[in-house]
Amino acid sequence: MNWFRRFMMGRYGVDQLSFAMLLLSMVLVMFTRGRFWFLAVLGFVLLGLAYYRMLSRNISARARENGLFLQYVQRLRGRWERLTRRAQDRTHRYYRCPGCRQQLRVPKGRGAIAITCPRCGREFIKKT
Ligand SMILES: [Zn+2]
Numbered sequence: 001m002n003w004f005r006r007f008m009m010g011r012y013g014v015d016q017l018s019f020a021m022l023l024l025s026m027v028l029v030m031f032t033r034g035r036f037w038f039l040a041v042l043g044f045v046l047l048g049l050a051y052y053r054m055l056s057r058n059i060s061a062r063a064r065e066n067g068l069f070l071q072y073v074q075r076l077r078g079r080w081e082r083l084t085r086r087a088q089d090r091t092h093r094y095y096r097c098p099g100c101r102q103q104l105r106v107p108k109g110r111g112a113i114a115i116t117c118p119r120c121g122r123e124f125i126k127k128t
Contacts, residue, residue, distance in 0.1 A: 011055050012062040017069040021050035093128050 028043030056062050086094055092105045095115065099122035106115055110128045117123075 010057055012053060012057070012059050014054055015062070015066040016073075017066045018050045018053045020069070021046050021053075025050065093126070095126055097122060098124055 025043040025046035028039050028046065032040040032043065053062050053065070089105075091108055093108050095104050095106065096102070097104060097117040097120065099117060100120040102117055102119040104115060104117060106113070106126070106128050108128050112125055112127050114123050114125050
């Protein structure tokens with residue numbers, strides 16, 4: 001494995017983004033059939049990109065890409081958690097303030113009520 005270590009010296013290596021690209025490319029290549037053949041091609045392109053990133057010597061650029069990727073995953077996770085929390089909440093409705101886009105949670109089953117946004121003070125009517 002000495003030659004391998006020498007080969008990888010100064011190269012970026014595997015990170016979360018490359019790992020995700022490898023996984024996705026495997027799924028695309030293995031499960032794509034028939035008229036969706038272009039997805040398999042996309043899989044091979046992704047595979048190539050993943051290798052390119054792993055063998056790259058421009059470490060700061062690759063680290064930056066991975067950072068953006070992790071940020072994006074974090075945002076998706078936050079959104080997913082909000083959605084599941086909302087789906088499990090049977091006693092409240094969720095609205096966005098038309099003034100400032102702040103999310104508001106109001107109790108269900110009160111009929112039409114005037115909601116006052118606690119952030120910007122705007123009042124609007126919604127059915128609950
Ligand atoms: Zn508001």
